[in-house]
Amino acid sequence: MRSPKDFFRPLAVGAPAPVREVPFRPSRMIHFFDPGNEKMAAKVPDIAPTVDVLLGNLEDAVAADRKEAARSGLVKVAKATDLGDTQLWTRINSLDSPWALDDLLTLVTEIGDKLDVIMVPKVEGAEDIHYVDRLLAQLEAKAGIQRPILVHAILETATGVANVEEIAGASPRMQGISLGPADLAASRRMKTTRVGGGHPGYLVREDPHGADGSAPRATFQQDLWHYTLARMVDACAAHGILPYYGPFGDIKDTTACEDQFRNAFLLGCVGAWSLHPVQIAIAKRVFSPSPADVAWARKVIDAMGDGTGAVMIDGKMQDDATYKQCQVVAQLADALAARDPELRDAYAAAEKE
Ligand SMILES: CC(=O)SCCNC(=O)CCNC(=O)[C@H](O)C(C)(C)COP(=O)(O)OP(=O)(O)OC[C@H]1O[C@@H](n2cnc3c(N)ncnc32)[C@H](O)[C@@H]1OP(=O)(O)O
Numbered sequence: 141m142r143s144p145k146d147f148f149r150p151l152a153v154g155a156p157a158p159v160r161e162v163p164f165r166p167s168r169m170i171h172f173f174d175p176g177n178e179k180m181a182a183k184v185p186d187i188a189p190t191v192d193v194l195l196g197n198l199e200d201a202v203a204a205d206r207k208e209a210a211r212s213g214l215v216k217v218a219k220a221t222d223l224g225d226t227q228l229w230t231r232i233n234s235l236d237s238p239w240a241l242d243d244l245l246t247l248v249t250e251i252g253d254k255l256d257v258i259m260v261p262k263v264e265g266a267e268d269i270h271y272v273d274r275l276l277a278q279l280e281a282k283a284g285i286q287r288p289i290l291v292h293a294i295l296e297t298a299t300g301v302a303n304v305e306e307i308a309g310a311s312p313r314m315q316g317i318s319l320g321p322a323d324l325a326a327s328r329r330m331k332t333t334r335v336g337g338g339h340p341g342y343l344v345r346e347d348p349h350g351a352d353g354s355a356p357r358a359t360f361q362q363d364l365w366h367y368t369l370a371r372m373v374d375a376c377a378a379h380g381i382l383p384y385y386g387p388f389g390d391i392k393d394t395t396a397c398e399d400q401f402r403n404a405f406l407l408g409c410v411g412a413w414s415l416h417p418v419q420i421a422i423a424k425r426v427f428s429p430s431p432a433d434v435a436w437a438r439k440v441i442d443a444m445g446d447g448t449g450a451v452m453i454d455g456k457m458q459d460d461a462t463y464k465q466c467q468v469v470a471q472l473a474d475a476l477a478a479r480d481p482e483l484r485d486a487y488a489a490a491e492k493e
Pocket residue numbers: 171172173174179180183187197200201322323335387391414415416417
C-alpha cells in the first residue's frame with residue numbers, strides 16, 4: 141500500500157496528477173458496442189448523442205480472431221467521431237490474456253486523450269489495479285496526456301468480491317465498479333446460466349396454511365445478486381467512487397431488465413450497461429429520478445432550511461437524515477438536467493405543480 145502522503149502523486153515522471161475526487165458525470169447507461177463489427181461501428185454517430193457513455197468492447201463477446209480488428213476499430217471510431225459530451229470508455233481484455241498489454245499500449249498512445257475510462261475485467265484484488273495504474277501513468281507520460289484516464293473494475297470473480305473494498309480504494313484512478321453477473325456466476329459455481337436477473341428456482345415459500353395445511357402456498361422469487369450488489373455499493377460509497385449494475389442478457393425481456401435496473405438504482409447504483417439499443421431507453425428512464433420524486437425532494441429541502449430540526453410535510457416526519465436523502469435526489473437531478481433538456485423541462489414542470 142502506498143502511504144497516504146503519496147497517494148495523489150503521479151506514478152511516472154511526466155504523468156498527469158491523479159484526480160482528488162471522481163468527477164460525477166451522468167453515466168446512466170454504458171452502451172457496449174463491438175468496434176470491429178463494421179455494422180455496429182457505423183451506428184456510433186447516431187447512437188452517441190442518445191447515451192451517456194459509449195464503450196468500445198474488446199473483451200468477451202469479441203471472438204479471439206477479431207481482437208485486433210476490435211482494437212483498431214476503436215482507434216478509428218475515436219479519431220473519426222466527435223462524441224460531444226458523451227464519454228468514451230473501453231473494456232480491455234483481462235490482464236492474464238494475450239491481448240491486454242497491446243490493448244493498453246495502443247489505446248493510450250493512439251487515443252488516450254479521448255478515453256475517459258478504461259474498464260478492467262476480472263479484477264481480483266488491489267494488485268491488478270496497481271499494475272494498470274503504473275502502466276497507465278507511464279503511457280500517459282509517453283503520450284503527453286494531460287488528464288488522467290480513470291479505471292473501472294468489473295466485479296466478476298469470487299476473489300474480487302472478497303476483496304471489493306481494497307479494489308475500490310486501490311488508486312485515485314478508480315472511477316467505479318460494475319457487477320459482472322455472468323463470470324461471477326461461473327466463478328462461484330452458481331447454477332444459473334443467465335446473464336444477470338433472477339431465477340425461478342431461487343425463492344422462498346409461504347408457510348403451510350389452511351385447515352389441514354394443504355392450501356396452495358405462494359412462492360416469492362428472490363434476487364440472486366442482492367448481496368453482491370449491496371456489498372459493492374457500500375465499497376464504492378465508502379471510497380467515493382460510483383457503482384453500476386452490469387449487463388442484463390435477456391434482451392427481449394425488457395420488463396425484467398427494467399426491474400433489475402430499478403433495484404440497482406434504488407440500492408445506490410448510478411447506471412447499468414446497455415448491450416442492445418433497446419436497453420438504452422430503459423436505463424435512461426430508470427436511472428433518472430422521476431419528476432415527482434425530484435419535486436418532493438426539493439420541497440423537503442426548501443422546508444428544512446439549514447437542514448437541522450424536524451418538520452412535518454404531508455404527514456411525514458422530515459429531519460437531517462431525510463434532508464440528506466433528498467439532497468442525493470436533487471443533486472442527481474441537477475446533474476442530469478444539465479445534460480438532458482427534456483428532463484430539465486420535466487423537472488421544472490413537476491416543481492410548479
Ligand atoms: C457478460 C458480458 O460480458 S456482457 C458484455 C459483452 N456483450 C456485448 O457487448 C454484446 C453487445 N451486443 C451485441 O453484440 C448484440 O446486441 C447481440 C449479439 C446481443 C444481438 O445482436 P443482433 O442479433 O444483431 O440484434 P438485433 O437483430 O436485434 O439488432 C438490431 C439492430 O441493432 C444493432 N445493434 C445490436 N446491438 C447493438 C449495439 N450494442 N450497439 C449498436 N448497434 C447494435 C444491430 O446491428 C442491428 O442493426 P440493423 O438493424 O442495422 O441490422
